[in-house]
Each structure stands twice: as C-alpha cells, then as structure tokens.
Amino acid sequence: MFVRLFRWLRRHPRLVDLLWALPILGTSLSVIGTYTHPNIMYQRPVAWYAYLAIVSAMCVPMIWRRRWPRAVFAFISCVAFVQWAFNAQVGPADLNLFVMLYTVAAECAFLWSIAAAAIVELGAVLAVWRWWVDQDAGQKWSTLIPFTIFAGAMWVWGLYVSTRRKYTAELEERAKRLERERDAHMQVAAAGERARIAREMHDVIAHSVSVMVVQADGASYMVDIDPARARRAMETIGATGRQALTEMRRMLGVLREGDDAGPYAPQPGIEQLTELVGQIRTAGLPVDLTVEGVPSELPTALQLTVYRIVQEALTNTRKHAGPAATAEVNLYYGDDAVEIRIRDDGRGAAAPDDGRGHGLVGMSERAALYGGSVRTGPRPGGGYEVSARLPVTEPRAETSAA
Structure with missing residues (x-):
C-alpha cells in the first residue's frame, strides 16, 4: 500500500509541493497576531495585509519549485530581501528559503547550487547583524553558526539527492544499453543463422533441381523411344524431390516453435557420399569416388561440410562442364586433416558464368568455420578442380562441443 502511494505521489510532484506549501501557509496565518503587534527584539510589526502579502509570496510559488527551481528561488530570495529591508518580522514562511536551497542543489547544476548556498548564507549574515545588534561579536557568531549549519545540511542533502538521481539514471x-546490445547480438546471431540456412537451402535446391531438370529432359526425350528408361527417370525425379523436401523440412524446422511434426532425418555425412555419387551418375554425369587413408571418426558437422562441398562441386560440374564431361571425387584421410579433391574434364575456363551463384562462397565459408580452406579454378589441361582441406585435430574438440 505504501509503495503504491509513494509511486502515485512521484507521478504527481506538484500535488506534493502543494501539500508542503499549505501547512507552512496555515502556520504563518495562525500566528499573524504575533507579527502585527509590537514585540521584543528590534523587528517592527507590520500591517496584516503586508504580512499576508509576504507570506503568500513565499508560499504560493513553492507549488512550481520543481518545474522552475531557479526562478522560484530567485523570487523568494527577493521577497526575503524586501522583508529584511523593511525590518519585517521573520516568520515560518522564511523556512521556504532553505527548502529552495535544497531544491536548487537537487535539481540544478553544481555551480547554481553554490550560488544559492552563498545567497542564503549572505542573507543569514545580514539578518544576524541587523536583528541581533545588541549582542557582541561572539554572541552574533554563536547565533549565525546554527543558521549556517542548517543551510549547509540542506545544501548537502540536495547534492546527495542529485548525485543519487544521476547514478540511478546512469x-x-x-541497462537499456545492455538490452540494446543484447538485441543487437541476437539480431546478428539470427542473421548468421539465416545465412547458414540460406547456404543449406542453396545446396539442397541447386543439387536436387539440377538432377530433376536433367532427368526430366532425358525422360521427355526417351518417352517415345524407350518408355522403361523414361519411367526410371521419372522415378529418379520423384525420389530426388522427396529427398529435397525432407531436407528442406529439416532445415526449416529450426525456425518453428512448438512443432509437433516429430524428429527429422539425420544430417548427411561422408557415408552418404556414395548415394550422392549414385544420384549424379543417374543424372547423366559419370563420376568416380575414391577414398584414401585410414577413415577416422569425424564430427557430424564436419562430415556435413565435406558432403556439402562435394555436392556443390558436382552440381557445378553438371551445370557448367558440358554434356560429355566426366568427374572424379577423391577423399583423403590424413593425420591432421581431411582433403577433398573434385576434378572434371569439362569446359573449364570456357564455361559460362552468370555471376548469380553462391556455391563457391558457401564452400569457402563452410571450410573457414573449421580453419580450413578451399581452392577452385580451371585445370591447366582443361576442366575444373575444387580442392578443400579441413583440419580435424585441433578443431575436433571445439566442433564436438558446438
């Protein structure tokens, strides 16, 4: 309950200032008789309307003390000076001068707070030396010190509140900056994930569509000559399309939340290279696969990288090498790296390039994730070659952990 009341009061600061000004105004009016009749000391009485004007001038502007702290402090200081100039009695409303000193220290810059403290201290000195004229210098100082201590306490309190507010604001x-940085990191991570999915989609679609186009062309050519071969080509098209859909569903599944479609097929690896080469042969490109060295257990992600590099290279060969080209894939297991070499005897440097493909870039990015490299280019005797080297010793632990 008190917390809600405090929050409500913080949302209505002018009402709080009004609640402060009203008791001071009421207290000043309740003792009006004391200040409008002769009394002790050297202060002279004032008329009731003059006293009422002084009290009102000191209390009413307090409603806007937080909105215009310097203006309200200057106005009340001027009223206090007029009060001192006419030798009018000091009353409860003069307490607002110290309140405004606190407000200036809390709401304004440090130099403004020093100026306000100097003005209040000057007013205290003038008041003591005028209204305590019958006292000696020592008694005047003993009277001035409490005023100075009280004014200093209000000033320090205002500085503390100001520092606390600045610290809280900082x-x-x-926190907002860290939240923005977190959102930025999430966006970068999402962009990286989208780029990875885009590479995967490119590899899947480019390979599968190329196979389906070649098989569709062959089926349309053989449908009247050899219906059996045309039927096998159509079956290959269907199998390739289903495989492409399965891989696309698996990759797009990471973008769904709460998907109950069940587990997807595992990622392809080195063991699936034989099936890949078989598909390429069925599509009309003679391919030979050779494996050298002692096969070792590789991380799944690294096997996927090997598979995608071979798939992309053979897809490019089928698209650009020409109708009479052949290809060979060599996989070598070394002590510290896996080397892949894909060669063909097609057009090589004379092959057309529309500049729209992202396969070579995708292969380089995949290899760079494991500290590897990819070299591509035409062969001196004709044809094209893709050579990749993927370290497996040091990155293996990091890859498994990832």
Whole structure:
C-alpha cells in the first residue's frame, strides 16, 4: 500500500509541493497576531495585509519549485530581501528559503547550487547583524553558526539527492544499453543463422533441381523411344524431390516453435557420399569416388561440410562442364586433416558464368568455420578442380562441443 502511494505521489510532484506549501501557509496565518503587534527584539510589526502579502509570496510559488527551481528561488530570495529591508518580522514562511536551497542543489547544476548556498548564507549574515545588534561579536557568531549549519545540511542533502538521481539514471541507461546490445547480438546471431540456412537451402535446391531438370529432359526425350528408361527417370525425379523436401523440412524446422511434426532425418555425412555419387551418375554425369587413408571418426558437422562441398562441386560440374564431361571425387584421410579433391574434364575456363551463384562462397565459408580452406579454378589441361582441406585435430574438440 505504501509503495503504491509513494509511486502515485512521484507521478504527481506538484500535488506534493502543494501539500508542503499549505501547512507552512496555515502556520504563518495562525500566528499573524504575533507579527502585527509590537514585540521584543528590534523587528517592527507590520500591517496584516503586508504580512499576508509576504507570506503568500513565499508560499504560493513553492507549488512550481520543481518545474522552475531557479526562478522560484530567485523570487523568494527577493521577497526575503524586501522583508529584511523593511525590518519585517521573520516568520515560518522564511523556512521556504532553505527548502529552495535544497531544491536548487537537487535539481540544478553544481555551480547554481553554490550560488544559492552563498545567497542564503549572505542573507543569514545580514539578518544576524541587523536583528541581533545588541549582542557582541561572539554572541552574533554563536547565533549565525546554527543558521549556517542548517543551510549547509540542506545544501548537502540536495547534492546527495542529485548525485543519487544521476547514478540511478546512469544505471537505467546502462541497462537499456545492455538490452540494446543484447538485441543487437541476437539480431546478428539470427542473421548468421539465416545465412547458414540460406547456404543449406542453396545446396539442397541447386543439387536436387539440377538432377530433376536433367532427368526430366532425358525422360521427355526417351518417352517415345524407350518408355522403361523414361519411367526410371521419372522415378529418379520423384525420389530426388522427396529427398529435397525432407531436407528442406529439416532445415526449416529450426525456425518453428512448438512443432509437433516429430524428429527429422539425420544430417548427411561422408557415408552418404556414395548415394550422392549414385544420384549424379543417374543424372547423366559419370563420376568416380575414391577414398584414401585410414577413415577416422569425424564430427557430424564436419562430415556435413565435406558432403556439402562435394555436392556443390558436382552440381557445378553438371551445370557448367558440358554434356560429355566426366568427374572424379577423391577423399583423403590424413593425420591432421581431411582433403577433398573434385576434378572434371569439362569446359573449364570456357564455361559460362552468370555471376548469380553462391556455391563457391558457401564452400569457402563452410571450410573457414573449421580453419580450413578451399581452392577452385580451371585445370591447366582443361576442366575444373575444387580442392578443400579441413583440419580435424585441433578443431575436433571445439566442433564436438558446438
């Protein structure tokens, strides 16, 4: 309950200031008789309307003390000076001068707070030396010191509140900045994930569509000559399309939340290279696969990289090498790296390039993730070659952990 009341009061600061000004105004009016009749000391009485004007001038502007702290402090200081100039009695409303000193210290810059403290201290000195004229210098100082201590306490309190507010504002700004940085990191991570999925989609679609186009062309050519071969080509098209859909569903599944479609097929690896080469042969490109060295257990992600590099290279060979080209894939297991070499005897440097493909870039990016490299280019005797080297010793632990 008190917390909600405090929050409500913080949302209505002018009402809080009004609640402060009203008791001071009421207290000043309740003792009006004391200040409008002769009394002790050297202060002279004032008329009731003059006293009422002084009290009102000191209390009413307090409603806007937070909105215009310097203007309200200057106005009340001028009223206090007029009160001192006419030798009018000091009353409860003069307490607002110290309140405004606190407000200036809390709401304004440090130099403004020093100026306000100097003005209040000057007013205290003038008041003591005028209204305590019958006292000696020592008694005047003993009278001035409490005023100075009280004014200094209000000034320090205002500085503390100002420092606390700035510290809180800095913490809030830091929290917002960290939140923005977190969102930025999430966006970068999402962009990286989208780029990875885009590479995967490119590899799947480019390979599968190329196979389906070649088989469709062959089926349309053989449908009247050899219906059996045309039927086998159509079956290959269907199998390739289903495989492409399966891989696309698996990759797009990471973008769904709460998907109950069940587990997807595992990622392809080195063991699936034989099936890949078989598909390429069925599509009309003679391919030979040779494996050298002692096969070792490789991380799944690294096997996927090997598979995608071979798939992309053979897809490019089928698209650009020409109708009479042949290809060979060599996989070598070394002590510290796996080397892949894909060669063909097609057009090589004379092959057309529309500049729209992302396969070579995707292969380089995949290899770079494991500290490897990819070299591509035409062969001196004709044809094209893709050579990749993927370290497996040091990155293996990091890859498994990932």
